[in-house]
Amino acid sequence: MREEEEIREQYEFLIDQLESEEMRHEGVRQMFTHYRRALGWVLEEEHM
Incomplete structure (x- = not known):
């Protein structure tokens, strides 16, 4: 997985x-x- 930064x-x-x-x-x-939403979901899941 890519780094958060x-x-x-x-x-x-x-x-x-x-x-x-x-x-x-x-x-x-x-x-x-749609791509921006997907990235937002990834970032949210990383911080749960």
């Missing part, structure tokens, strides 16, 4: 990408949104 960096990167103006295509936004 690496997962957090990827999570923050995805949030920045989702908020950027270049992410206008709805299909890509949905894909990143």
Whole structure:
């Protein structure tokens, strides 16, 4: 499993990408949104 710091960096990167103006295509936004949720669940499970 990846280290928590690496997962957090990827999570923050995805949030920045989702908020950027270049992410206008709805299909890509949905894909990143689902990926971001999955990373959030992983982080939550690590701290339970």
